[in-house]
Every structure is written in structure tokens, then in C-alpha cells.
Amino acid sequence: MAAVEGIxxxxxxxxxxxxxxxxxxxxxxxxxxQIFDRHVQAVYRHCFRLSGSxxxxxxLTSAVFIEAWKRGGxxxxxxxxSLLPWxxxxxxxxxxxxxxxxxxxxxxxHRLPEPRPNDDLADEVADRVDAxxxxxxxxxxxxxxxxxxxxxxxxxxxxxxSYQDAASVLGVPVGTIRSRLSRAxxxxxxxxxDRQEAR
Amino acid sequence: MSNDDLQPPxxxxxxxxxxxxxxxxxxxxxxxxxxxxxxxxxxxxxVSAGVAAAAIASAAAAVIIDRPATVRDELRCYSVADVGxxxxxxxxxxxxxxxxDGKAEDVASAAISRCAxxxxxxxxxxxxxxxxxxxxxxxxxxxxxxxxxxxSNGIAAVFPGREGTCEGLGxxxxxx
Numbered sequence: 124m125a126a127v128e129g130i131x132x133x134x135x136x137x138x139x140x141x142x143x144x145x146x147x148x149x150x151x152x153x154x155x156x157q158i159f160d161r162h163v164q165a166v167y168r169h170c171f172r173l174s175g176s177x178x179x180x181x182x183l184t185s186a187v188f189i190e191a192w193k194r195g196g197x198x199x200x201x202x203x204x205s206l207l208p209w210x211x212x213x214x215x216x217x218x219x220x221x222x223x224x225x226x227x228x229x230x231x232x233h234r235l236p237e238p239r240p241n242d243d244l245a246d247e248v249a250d251r252v253d254a255x256x257x258x259x260x261x262x263x264x265x266x267x268x269x270x271x272x273x274x275x276x277x278x279x280x281x282x283x284x285s286y287q288d289a290a291s292v293l294g295v296p297v298g299t300i301r302s303r304l305s306r307a308x309x310x311x312x313x314x315x316x317d318r319q320e321a322r
Numbered sequence: 323m324s325n326d327d328l329q330p331p332x333x334x335x336x337x338x339x340x341x342x343x344x345x346x347x348x349x350x351x352x353x354x355x356x357x358x359x360x361x362x363x364x365x366x367x368x369v370s371a372g373v374a375a376a377a378i379a380s381a382a383a384a385v386i387i388d389r390p391a392t393v394r395d396e397l398r399c400y401s402v403a404d405v406g407x408x409x410x411x412x413x414x415x416x417x418x419x420x421x422x423d424g425k426a427e428d429v430a431s432a433a434i435s436r437c438a439x440x441x442x443x444x445x446x447x448x449x450x451x452x453x454x455x456x457x458x459x460x461x462x463x464x465x466x467x468x469x470x471x472x473x474s475n476g477i478a479a480v481f482p483g484r485e486g487t488c489e490g491l492g493x494x495x496x497x498x
Contacts, residue, residue, distance in 0.1 A: 152351045159344055167335040177333065184335060185343040189350050247336055257331040264328065281330055311328060 139204025147192075159188055162207050169211050169282050173218040175259045177251040187214045201288050208284050212292035215274055264314045272307040279304050353395055389494035390429070392476030399437035401446045403481045405491055408473050413451040415440055429478070430470040430496040437480035441465040448482050470496035 146154035166187050171180035191213045198209045265273055278289045290297045397417045406412030417436060440446050442463045470480050471488035478496050481487055488495045
């Protein structure tokens with residue numbers, strides 16, 4: 124808590140997402156910035172895993188936060204006040220919607236990155252290419268699963284959401300989350316075994 | 323977490339891209355405060371009946387006034403002369419609006435030029451309502467006649483069409 128001229132200033136870092144959201148909707152954009160800072164990397168990873176593309180994930184990440192803001196209302200927070208499960212749910216929708224194309228175009232035309240030292244850029248590009256190769260290899264298997272099972276795998280298996288939070292995000296009973304995840308894992312085991320045999 | 327999940331690679335968004343994304347998002351939040359959006363919606367509901375009545379009474383005279391765009395960070399390029407859901411999905415592509423930094427220029431011409439770029443890049447095809455991959459669209463990069471209008475939410479929008487298209491859609495032309 125910081126004080127300026129005797130006035131107690133709010134410290135956004137100590138507030139739950141739910142409180143920050145209310146502050147943001149009351150006209151404090153910086154509160155939304157704090158939510159962004161907390162969850163940008165988790166949202167980015169989720170977008171990357173679903174899209175299989177680092178470039179797409181860059182653009183989708185912005186789109187997710189803007190879409191979340193546009194949806195507005197009183198978003199469902201987890202028990203600890205976190206909006207991350209909800210944001211990942213929004214990300215899931217954004218990735219499978221046209222927003223992907225839309226934001227890719229925005230970037231293509233108007234979002235050329237600022238120039239950076241060549242060595243840094245080369246390292247980053249190499250890392251991104253390597254990660255993309257790995258995720259695309261994995262997605263070849265995962266895309267054999269039904270769409271709903273893929274989403275549960277990404278939310279629970281990869282992003283680490285609880286069954287309860289995933290159920291809330293996807294609007295289905297907890298039992299459905301359990302059965303989808305169980306089915307997804309069984310199918311992945313089968314696919315992995317098939318792949319190893321083929322090699 | 324389980325090994326059965328075949329863990330994906332760990333990745334992080336690069337710091338410069340995070341900064342850019344944060345700036346984009348917060349600019350949007352500042353430009354579109356939730357309370358303002360709700361007020362706008364209510365106002366629109368109240369006046370819509372009057373606007374509709376005026377349009378029916380005299381379609382030609384319904385909207386003849388040019389209007390500037392009040393939303394300065396977005397430009398919409400439509401593939402169909404159909405407004406769609408102005409606050410949701412629409413048949414086209416949204417761009418960051420540029421060229422509004424105080425330079426004296428024809429805003430409408432600049433908007434049309436920017437959208438024409440999208441047509442030339444094969445990202446739009448006339449009549450297409452669902453976006454696809456760029457190589458699936460408008461294979462020859464043909465640019466149809468375009469007109470610039472202003473949506474009721476203050477966003478500049480460029481539609482395929484000719485003089486009279488804005489009026490036909492019940493929209494003012496984008497002021498120069």
C-alpha cells in the first residue's frame with residue numbers, strides 16, 4: 124500500500140482478479156492491466172498449445188483479453204477469486220473462432236515487431252521453431268480425439284485447471300470432465316503405442 | 323497431471339510482444355469502457371424506433387450526412403454490403419486504424435486504400451461471410467468498388483459497393 128499526500132492508494136497486486144475486474148469496469152484500466160500481467164503467459168501457452176503456432180498465439184493472446192473485456196458482465200471467478208479458468212475458456216472459444224484469422228491479418232499488416240539485436244532474434248526464432256515442431260507433433264495425435272476431449276485435455280492436463288474449474292468453464296458436469304479426460308488419455312496411450320510400433 | 327498427457331513444450335511470450343499486446347489491450351479498454359458501452363446500447367435502443375420510422379418515410383432522405391468516425395483505433399473491411407452484428411461478428415476483417423496522427427489527409431480515401439490492400443492480399447472475397455485461410459480467398463486479389471461509411475458505434479467501415487451503398491445500409495458516409 125503506497126501513500127501519496129496522505130491519501131491511501133490501492134495496491135492492485137494484492138487484489139483478487141474479481142476485485143480488479145470490478146475496478147476496471149468502474150473506470151480503472153490499470154486494474155485490467157494487472158489481470159493481464161498475471162495471466163498473459165498462461166493464456167499465451169494455452170493459445171500456443173491449441174493453435175500449434177507461436178505467431179498465432181501472439182495475436183490470439185491480445186484477442187483473448189479484448190474478447191474477455193467485450194464479454195464484460197460479472198465473469199465467473201474461481202473459489203480463490205482467480206479469473207484464469209474463465210480466461211482460458213474465452214481463449215478456447217477465441218482459438219476456434221474466426222478471431223484467429225482476424226488477428227493474424229492485423230498483425231500481418233500493422234504489427235511488425237520492433238527491431239532487436241540479431242543474436243537475440245535468432246535465438247528466439249530458433250526456440251519458437253523448435254517449440255512449434257514439438258507441439259505440432261503432439262497435435263497430430265491429439266487431433267484424433269473428439270474436440271470436446273481435446274479441450275478438456277488442454278485445460279486439465281496441460282493448463283492444470285481443476286476438474287471443477289474446467290467444468291465451470293465448459294459448462295458441463297464435473298463427471299463429464301472426468302470421463303472426457305479419462306477417454307482422452309486412453310486414446311492417447313493407444314495412439315502413442317501405435318506410433319511407436321510404426322517406428 | 324499425468325505422463326499420459328504427453329506434455330507440450332514450455333513456451334513463454336517474448337517480453338517485447340507482451341509489452342505490445344498489453345498496450346493494445348489497454349488502449350482498447352480505455353477506448354471502450356464497459357459503462358460507456360452500456361450507455362451507448364441503451365441510447366441506441368431508444369432512438370432506433372425513430373430512426374427506423376424516418377427510414378421508412380423517406381429512404382432517400384434517411385441518411386445523407388457525412389459523419390466522422392469517433393473510434394480511432396479500428397477500421398473494418400467488409401466482404402459483403404451487410405453491417406452484420408456491429409458489436410459482434412461481422413463479415414469481414416478488423417484492422418488497427420492508422421493514418422490519424424494529425425496529418426491532413428482524406429480519411430475516407432485512406433480507409434478505402436487500407437481495405438483495398440486486404441483485397442489485393444487475397445484476404446477478402448466479395449460475398450464471403452466466413453473467413454478462411456488467405457490462400458482460399460479471392461485467388462486473383464481483385465478489388466471491387468469500395469465505399470467508406472461510419473457505423474452507428476463510431477467505427478469506420480469499408481464495404482464493397484458504390485455511391486448510395488452507405489445510404490442503402492442506413493449509414494452515413496465516412497466524412498473526409
